[in-house]
Amino acid sequence: MEKEKYYLTTPIYYPSDNLHIGHTYSTVAADSIKRYKKLQGYDVFFTTGTDEHGQKMEEKAKEAGLEPKEYVDNIIVSIKALWEKLEIEYDSFIRSTDEQHEKNVQKIFKELYDKGEIYKSEYEGYYCTPCESFWTESQLGEGHTCPDCGRPTNVQKEESYFFRLSKYKDRLLKYYEDHPDFIEPESRKNEMIKNFLENLEDLSVSRSTFDWGVKVPFDDKHVVYVWIDALSCYLSAIGYGADEEKFNSFWPANVHLVGKEITRFHTIIWPAILMALDLPLPKKVFGHGWILFDNDKMSKSKGNIIYPEPIIDLYGIDALKYFLLREFSFGADGSFNREKFIRRLNSDLANDLGNLVSRTISMIEKYNDGYIPEAVEFEAVDEDLKQIAITTADKVDAAMEHFQFSVALEEIWNLIRRSNKYVDETTPWILAKDEGKRNRLDTVLYNLAESLRVVSVLISPFLSKTSISIRKSLKIKGEISWEDAKTWGLCVAGEKVKNLGVLFPRLDVEKELERLNTANQELIDQRAAEKKAWAGEVEEEAEEVAGKPEITLDDFDKLEIKVALIESVEDHPNADRLYLLNLKLGEERRVIVSNIKSKFSKEYLTRKKILVITNLKPHNFRGVLSEGMLLAAEDEKGNISLATIHEDLPDGSVIC
Ligand code: ME8
Numbered sequence: 001m002e003k004e005k006y007y008l009t010t011p012i013y014y015p016s017d018n019l020h021i022g023h024t025y026s027t028v029a030a031d032s033i034k035r036y037k038k039l040q041g042y043d044v045f046f047t048t049g050t051d052e053h054g055q056k057m058e059e060k061a062k063e064a065g066l067e068p069k070e071y072v073d074n075i076i077v078s079i080k081a082l083w084e085k086l087e088i089e090y091d092s093f094i095r096s097t098d099e100q101h102e103k104n105v106q107k108i109f110k111e112l113y114d115k116g117e118i119y120k121s122e123y124e125g126y127y128c129t130p131c132e133s134f135w136t137e138s139q140l141g142e143g144h145t146c147p148d149c150g151r152p153t154n155v156q157k158e159e160s161y162f163f164r165l166s167k168y169k170d171r172l173l174k175y176y177e178d179h180p181d182f183i184e185p186e187s188r189k190n191e192m193i194k195n196f197l198e199n200l201e202d203l204s205v206s207r208s209t210f211d212w213g214v215k216v217p218f219d220d221k222h223v224v225y226v227w228i229d230a231l232s233c234y235l236s237a238i239g240y241g242a243d244e245e246k247f248n249s250f251w252p253a254n255v256h257l258v259g260k261e262i263t264r265f266h267t268i269i270w271p272a273i274l275m276a277l278d279l280p281l282p283k284k285v286f287g288h289g290w291i292l293f294d295n296d297k298m299s300k301s302k303g304n305i306i307y308p309e310p311i312i313d314l315y316g317i318d319a320l321k322y323f324l325l326r327e328f329s330f331g332a333d334g335s336f337n338r339e340k341f342i343r344r345l346n347s348d349l350a351n352d353l354g355n356l357v358s359r360t361i362s363m364i365e366k367y368n369d370g371y372i373p374e375a376v377e378f379e380a381v382d383e384d385l386k387q388i389a390i391t392t393a394d395k396v397d398a399a400m401e402h403f404q405f406s407v408a409l410e411e412i413w414n415l416i417r418r419s420n421k422y423v424d425e426t427t428p429w430i431l432a433k434d435e436g437k438r439n440r441l442d443t444v445l446y447n448l449a450e451s452l453r454v455v456s457v458l459i460s461p462f463l464s465k466t467s468i469s470i471r472k473s474l475k476i477k478g479e480i481s482w483e484d485a486k487t488w489g490l491c492v493a494g495e496k497v498k499n500l501g502v503l504f505p506r507l508d509v510e511k512e513l514e515r516l517n518t519a520n521q522e523l524i525d526q527r528a529a530e531k532k533a534w535a536g537e538v539e540e541e542a543e544e545v546a547g548k549p550e551i552t553l554d555d556f557d558k559l560e561i562k563v564a565l566i567e568s569v570e571d572h573p574n575a576d577r578l579y580l581l582n583l584k585l586g587e588e589r590r591v592i593v594s595n596i597k598s599k600f601s602k603e604y605l606t607r608k609k610i611l612v613i614t615n616l617k618p619h620n621f622r623g624v625l626s627e628g629m630l631l632a633a634e635d636e637k638g639n640i641s642l643a644t645i646h647e648d649l650p651d652g653s654v655i656c
Contacts, residue, residue, distance in 0.1 A: 007044075014052075028088075029257055034090075035462075123159075131146055160207070260333075295335045307524070345504065393457075449474055449497070456476070559613060567582045578593050583612065
C-alpha cells in the first residue's frame with residue numbers, strides 16, 4: 001500500500017554565518033516531526049533552505065566586497081555544516097537563487113498579473129530595510145518603528161506592482177473559521193485577526209530600488225518582493241514547475257513551522273497568494289515562540305548569543321535537542337539559561353534515563369550473565385508498568401497532534417520514572433540473594449529490558465542517537481515502528497546485552513557553567529576575529545582597486561614622461577622574454593628593456609609612438625641598461641594596450 005504523504009517545512013532562512021540556538025529551534029522541531037511521522041509510516045518530505053535575495057543581502061555582500069551570489073554561496077556552506085552537525089534529516093535544501101525556483105517565481109508573478117491579481121501603481125510608505133517591508137502609519141510602532149522588529153523605518157516612495165491582498169480578507173476569515181487548526185497556537189490566530197486582517201491593504205510586491213532579486217518577467221526595472229520569492233520556495237522544493245507528479249503528491253503542505261514574527265506572512269499573505277493561484281492551502285501554520293537568553297533577545301551587539309556548536313561538542317546533539325524541546329512550550333517564548341540547561345541534563349538525562357539504562361543493563365549482566373531472561377512469574381506491579389508503557393505512545397500522539405513537544409517528552413519521562421520506581425519496588429538485588437526467587441528476578445529483569453525498549457522507540461524521534469544506543473545495547477534488530485511502542489514483549493529472551501557505558505554522565509554544575517561559558521565565548525571571539533581578518537582583506541583589496549595613496553602635484557611634477565618613437569626592436573641577448581626597444585626622442589636616442597615580448601610582435605611595435613618615463617633611474621636587466629619605462633594599461637585578464645597619443649606630436653614631446 002502506498003504510504004500517505006506528509007509535507008513539512010521550516011522557514012527558508014536568511015543566509016547568516018551566525019545561526020544561534022534560536023535559529024535551530026524550528027529545524028530541530030521539524031526534524032523530530034519528520035522522524036516521528038516516518039516512524040508512523042508516512043512518506044515524509046522535509047524542506048528547509050535559504051532566502052537569498054533582497055536589499056539586505058545586497059548590502060551585506062557589498063560590505064564584504066563580494067557579488068551577492070558569491071557572498072551567499074560562502075555562507076550556505078556553514079549553514080549546511082550546522083544542519084549536518086545536528087544530523088537534521090532534511091529532504092530538500094532549497095535556495096531562492098536556484099534556477100528552477102527563479103523561473104517559478106517569474107511564472108507565479110506573471111500568472112497573478114495576467115489574472116489581474118497584480119497591478120502597477122505607486123507606493124509611498126514607511127520602509128523597514130532589515131524586514132524589507134513597507135508599513136502604513138497606523139501599523140507603525142512608537143517613534144515610527146517597524147512593528148515586526150522594532151527598528152526605525154524611513155519614508156520611501158517608489159513605483160511598484162501591487163497584489164490585491166485586501167480583497168481576500170473575507171475569504172481568509174472564512175478559511176480560519178472552517179479550519180480551526182490552520183493557525184496554531186490559538187493565540188496567534190487571534191493576533192492575526194485583530195492586528196492585521198482588520199485593516200488589510202493591497203500589498204506592494206515589487207521593488208525598483210535595488211537589483212538583487214528575481215526580475216519581474218515583463219518589467220525588468222523591478223524585482224519581485226522577497227517574501228513572494230521566499231514563500232514560493234515551499235512549492236519549488238517539491239517539484240513545482242518541474243515535476244508536477246511529485247508536486248501534486250506532496251502539496252498542500254501538512255505544516256509550515258515558523259517563528260512568531262513571520263506568522264503574518266504565512267497566514268495572510270501566503271494563503272491569499274495560493275488562493276489567487278487556485279492552489280490548495282497548507283493544512284497548518286505553527287508559529288512558535290522565541291528563545292531568549294536570560295529573558296533578553298539574543299543579539300550580536302548585546303554579546304549574549306548562544307551558539308549550538310559548543311553545546312553539541314560538550315554534551316552531544318541529544319542533550320541540545322532534548323533541552324530545546326522539553327524546556328520550552330513550543331508556542332511560547334522561553335529563556336535559555338546555562339544553569340537550567342545543566343540541571344535539566346542532570347535530572348532528566350543522567351538521573352532518569354541514564355540511570356534506567358545503566359541499572360537495567362548492569363543488573364542483567366550481574367544477575368543473568370548478560371542474557372535477557374524469560375518472564376515467567378508475574379505480579380500486579382508488572383501489569384502496572386506494562387500498562388503505562390504501552391499507553392504512553394497514545395499520550396505522545398495526543399501531544400504531538402498540536403506539536404506540544406514538551407508534553408510529549410514529559411509523558412515519556414513519566415514512563416522512565418515509573419520504570420525506575422519499579423526497580424525500587426521490586427528490589428532485584430534482594431531477589432538475587434534468594435534462589436527461590438529466581439523466576440521472579442528473571443521476570444523483573446525482562447520487564448525492565450522491555451520497558452527500556454519501549455522507551456527507546458518513544459524517544460527515537462527526539463533523541464535518535466540515544467535511541468539507537470539503547471537498541472544496540474538490547475540487541476534489537478531491524479527497523480522499528482511506532483506500533484512497537486504500543487506492543488509488549490518484543491525483547492528477545494536469550495539475547496546477550498551490550499554495555500555501552502555511561503550515556504549521560506552526571507555533571508558538576510559550577511564546573512560545567514564555566515566550561516560552557518568559556519566554549520561559547522571562545523566561539524564568539526573566534527568568529528569576531530575571522531570577521532575582522534576578513535574585513536582587513538577586503539579593505540586591502542579595496543585599496544588595490546582604488547589605487548595607490550594620494551600624491552601631491554609636486555610629487556607628480558617629479559615625473560618626466562615623453563613621447564618616444566620605436567625605431568627598431570631586438571631580442572634581449574640574455575633573456576628569452578624581453579625585448580630591447582630602440583627609441584628616438586627628438587634628438588636623443590635611448591634603449592629600454594621591456595617584458596612585452598609575449599604580447600606584441602616586433603612588426604607591430606616598430607614605428608609606434610609610445611609614452612615613456614624618461615627620468616626613471618636606469619636599471620640593468622641581464623647585462624643591458626634600461627633607460628626608462630614604457631607606459632601601458634593592463635586589464636584583469638592580462639590584456640595589454642600601450643599608452644600613446646592621438647595627435648601626431650613629434651617624438652620627444654613632453655607629457656604635462
Ligand atoms: O525570517 N528563537 O528568516 P530568518 C526562535 N527568511 N526562533 C528564532 C530566533 C529565536 N531567538 N531567532 C530567529 C526569515 N528565529 C525569512 C523566512 S520563510 C518563507 C522566510 C527564527 O533567518 C525566526 O523566527 O530571519 C524564523 O522562523 C527563523 O528563525 C528564520 O529566520
